[in-house]
Amino acid sequence: MSIQPNENYVLNLLEDLLNTPSPTGYTAHIMKRIEQEAAELGVSLTWNEKGGAILSVPGQDNSRTIGLSGHVDTLGAMVRAVKSGGTLRLTSIGGFMMNSMENEYCVIHTRSGQKYTGTILSTHPSVHVYSDARDFKRIEANMEVRIDEWVDSAEDVKKLGIGVGDYVSFDARVVMTPSGYIKSRHLDDKASVAALFGLLESMKRENWKPKHNVKLLISNYEEVGHGAAYIPSDINEMIAVDMGCIGDDLSCKETDVSICAKDSSGPYDYEMTSRLIQLAEREGIPYAVDVYPHYGSDASAALSAGSNIKAALIGPGVHASHAMERTHKQAVLNTVRLLAAYIR
Incomplete structure (x- = not known):
């Protein structure tokens, strides 16, 4: 029988993670x-050395171990320099278009634990002042953070405890609409992490066990390419659960579960991908099979690092990835259903 994800649990957790x-x-x-x-949820958890979490669920048959991964790290920035006028120059963390972050509110996190709010702006932010404001190139060198404190100099900023290497996070701006859409930054990949926990919650609530042992890796360096470069050696096959792309030449929609056949690292395992397609059809889950030429996953990181596994990639369809993202709750909940069908 198909499992029924707990919608309230998944969406409440997702909102908490996004915020x-x-x-x-x-x-x-x-x-x-x-x-x-x-x-x-009563799930055993251990840590890898770089702070990623490994959650272990025993199966009915311990002859194989299936790995499932999702990542909680997101796009962001770091203070590159404190400028003479009291603003901050940034360096990007993760790959995004700088213009997609323009005019966004942010938080500066100091090493001492202080938090200060600010706004990300171009250095030519006003059409009333700068003749080239509309066409000014949005690149790192032309962007800065305006801090919401009374600062007029680099010395003023340093007195606040803000310095080079401090992190800058972007406001998520989470909205869940009555029609079921979820609008927020960082759905990549917190929507998938919420789905993974929806899977664990269903095991506890409905009292079922997977066929084989399952290890969930919640990684924290995926956006820079090495989130799952290390995985436990007993994993035989791995499904990276990450957002599905939407756009030109792609068939995925925000209500679909994406099944990726190939990304920038090459093709995913044929048998695993075929099985996921068959299970989606059996369960009546809306899905799309696509190829993502500008994409990499935790599974591709594990393969590139030499892990002796086969791997696949699925996840909820997300529009405008690495910008102002949107998905639908059905894609998140159906990702839970497809994962459950696979490991049962």
């Missing part, structure tokens, strides 16, 4: 949230 800042390298807070959730 917890976690740019790559600054993930300790959200990992504590992951640890808390695993404990409440």
Whole structure:
């Protein structure tokens, strides 16, 4: 029988995760949230050395182990320099279009634990002042953070405790609409992490066990390419659960579960991908099979690092990835259903 995900649980957890800042390298807070959730579900958790979480679920047959991965690290930035006028120059964390972050509110996280709000702007932010404001190139060198404090100099900023290397997180701006759409930054990949926990919650609530052992890797360096470069050696096959892309030449929609046949690292395992397609059809889950030429996943990182596994990639369809993203709750919930069908 198909499992029925707990919609309220998944969406409430997703909103909580989205509202917890976690740019790559600054993930300790959200990992504590992951640890808390695993404990409440009674799932064993261990840590790898770079702070990723490994959750273990025993199966009915321990002859194989299936790995499932999702990442909680997100796009963000770091202070590159404190400028003479009291603004901050940034360096990007993760790959995004700089113009997609223009005029966004942000938070500066200092090493001492202080938090300050600000706004990301171009250095020519006003059409009333700069004749080239509309056409001014949006690149790192032309962007800065305006801090919401009374600062007029680099010295003023340093007195606040803000310095080079401090993290800058972007406001998620989470909205869940009555029609079921979820609009937010960082659905990549917190929507998938919520789906993975929806899977664990269903095991506890409906009292079922997977056929084989399952290990869930909640990684924290995916956006910079090495989130799952290390995985436990007993994993035989791995499904990276990450957002599906929407756009030109792609068939995926925001209500679909994406099944990726190939990304920039090459093709995913033929048998696993075929089985996922068959299960989606059997369960009546809306899905799309696509090829993503500008994409890499935790599974491709594991393969590139030499892991002796076969791998696949699925996830909820997300529009405008690495910008102002949107998906639909059905895509997230159906990702839970497809994962359950696979591991049962």
